[in-house]
Amino acid sequence: MLPSTGYTVLPLVYDRWQKAYGKEYSALILPRLLSTIRDARLRPTTVLDLACGTGALARMLARRGWNVWGVDASEGMISVARSKQCQARSRVRFLRADMRSFRLPEKVDLVTCMFDSINHLPAAGDVLATFRSVYASLREGGFFVFDVNNERCYRTLWTRNEAMHRKDFSVLLQNAYSPERRAACSYVTVFLKVDGLFERRQEMICERYYPRDELRSLLKRAGFQVRQVEDFSFTSDPSLGKLKTWWVLRKPVPR
Helix, strand or coil: CCCCCCCHHHHHHHHHHHHCCCCCCCCCCCHHHHHHHHHCCCCCEEEEEEEECHHHHHHHHHCCCCCCEEEECCHHHHHHHHHHHHHCCCCCEEECCCCCCCCCCCCEEEECCCCCCHHHHCCCHHHHHHHHHHHEEEEEEEEEEEEEECCHHHHHHHHCCCCEEECEEEEEEEEEECCCCCCEEEEEEEEEEEECEEEEEEEEEECCCHHHHHHHHHHHHHHHHEEEEEECCCCCCCHHHEEHHHHHHHHCCCC
């Protein structure tokens, strides 16, 4: 089940963990997002990055001159995002809230939700609640863009363990995926160097695979028009194939 307070261990190493892979995901996904914005002929002035984590993508968007909101349920993630905000002096407003029930004080032109955040929602009812909250936050004619892990991703990456070791931290991922339940879990163990000694912290990350037809149905129930659905690759290893799906939705303008 998605923790109501968000993740507590991951924020401790999240940015360092991402950088250890090379280019962080926000930097990898930004060109695709900007291409989608151009293709849609969207000229956003206000943007929401939902499930923003430590705010990397939100800050990238703010540097383009847009007014940006960042929403995440994790107090730890939002705390890191706000501390980096002070250093960068960017104009992102960060808000701690559940993605299923958040409310903004203003409507926005564009909502993004990246890094398979939708997959973290445990049931279809949670996904529908999130889509409805996004719909309510958008101006008429506004766009919603998100990515999800597809089943190839879970069968490829979530059926093996992984370890990463660095000078100041280590991460061990013990992964499992059940095709029958469409459920994936990763038992995360973090060894974090504190005052010269390593402390062990643990957290469970659970995700669910949502087929295209199910997501399409939930999006239509929320009121969205589906504009694009496309599988894509986000890694430098072509043998892994297209592990994610890109969704582009529009909030219709009443006639």
